[in-house]
Amino acid sequence: MMGKLLSAEFMKIKRKGIWFLTVLGPIGVVAMQMVNYGVRKEYLFRQNDDRWGYYLDNIHSFTPLAIVLGIVILTSFMSSIENETNAWKQLMALPVSKMGVYLSKFTVLSVLLLISSVLLLLFTLAFGISLDLGGEIPYAGLLKYSFYPFFAALPVLALQLWAAAVSVNQGVPITLGILGVILTYAGYALPDWLIWKWPLLMNDWEEPLINVLLGGGAGLILYAAGMIDFVRRDVK
Amino acid sequence: MEYIVRTENLSKHFGQEKAVSGLEMKIPKGEIYGFLGPNGAGKTTTIRMLLGLMKPTSGRIEIFQNDLKKERLNILKRVGSLVESPSYYPHLTAKENLEAMRKIVGMPKQRINEVLEIVRLTAAGDKKVKGFSLGMKQRLGIAASLLNNPELLILDEPTNGLDPSGIIEIRNLIKSLPSECGMTVLISSHLLSEIDQMATTVGIVTKGKMIFQDSIEAMRMFAQQSVLLKVSESDKAWRALLGRGMKAGLDNGIISLPQQSDENVAEAVRGLVEDGFSVYRVEEEKRSLEDIFLQMTREEQAG
């Protein structure tokens, strides 16, 4: 059943601007550094001998914001597909389980964000090479900075999906989303337990992997809670 | 009798409000069941429960003689539905809309063209639904409900928003389904005329309660016209008529002759005159189905 649901979901996101956003996100993040390095390349090169590492740090300064913003917009677009004409009732009257429907929405969003992450990796690598940063290319760092934020942001994804799927008034998930973006933006100054801070990959132990594991764990719990609530409720 | 749908004491409460209470719905196989009731009577709520979109507060639902709670997916494979205003994906074409559902119900691709043909939307198949008129959207919704070639078709006020010619088209389509495809149809409406022209069995709800459920013929019995006589000494006159072996009723000093031929009425009047009663007025009582429907719902409110 999942296969059928997923192929239907991918069909429905056509012409919604969803693919465009998926590509735009990573382009935006790298484009910021194109401007940054375009304007003051010499200055930036002088800041740190590890030019690749410094470049990746610069890239990563915008990734968390982009991914949280991306999650908010994508979940909102995604749920608007059913919310717009209240097609939930039509979808759920088909022989599909509610859990299956919820999982398919979550899976499509995860796949889109992973595609964004892959594109981020490719664009970061390509622009890095074109900058002629010198030295070895730090593939491990490149992978970390491209994929860790996605896993660290899974709780935000689970929360936004739940809010968008169960709210009759779409102002609720949008308000929650804006709040989340602000919290991520101000993440440096916030306590570690706030899930919106996690994509920053900062913690007291300076080990980004902790954020990945926390993100996966908390993401799973929030996902399960959201799905159970979605299944329990009457269809909108 | 084999029932396709059977509910037992079905109830749904929203807080204090009892949207549906103690509903016993019985839909025999092959019937077009007209589910009739004023706005807010609980038709949509009942239909949502039949489709598993809402959980009943209490009661049981059996469809195809299986418990809906346990066999929801297997039941829904054999059910097509259209609930309330039509749902669609405006950014997709009519064909893409149907394709998104076809992928899930798993019919051959050809079925999309077939259902578009049935509702006469073939020409608009490649147009985005965003630009469709309400009637076209409604027809697309009906096409979608037919995708899986269902054994039970549930349509909630399907002619809402259609123009008169569209209504006739849909009506003819629905009427042809039981004989041509062996379908059983549940169709709800707040308009008696609509049910009257399509249904073979009728269930009337008001305020969440079923107040009548029987064949359309049984319902029409209520509607048959009678002739009313206003006479002197109505009590005696009534007895005299009964004495002559005629069927007659007496209500508030008015004698009523149910379903009589012209000759019988003439004979009754002649008899009364011969017996020395004065006949003041002879009139036909106009009781349309609409009157009966109103009377039924009014009685329910009073009682």
Ligand SMILES: Nc1ncnc2c1ncn2[C@@H]1O[C@H](COP(=O)(O)OP(=O)(O)O)[C@@H](O)[C@H]1O
């Ligand atoms: N989701 C809901 N929450 C609260 N009340 C509801 C809900 N759905 C329906 N109702 C109420 O239940 C009653 C029956 O509504 P409905 O089943 O839509 O009637 P009908 O379809 O016969 O017009 C109405 O009074 C309506 O306000």
Ligand SMILES: [Mg+2]
């Ligand atoms: Mg209704």
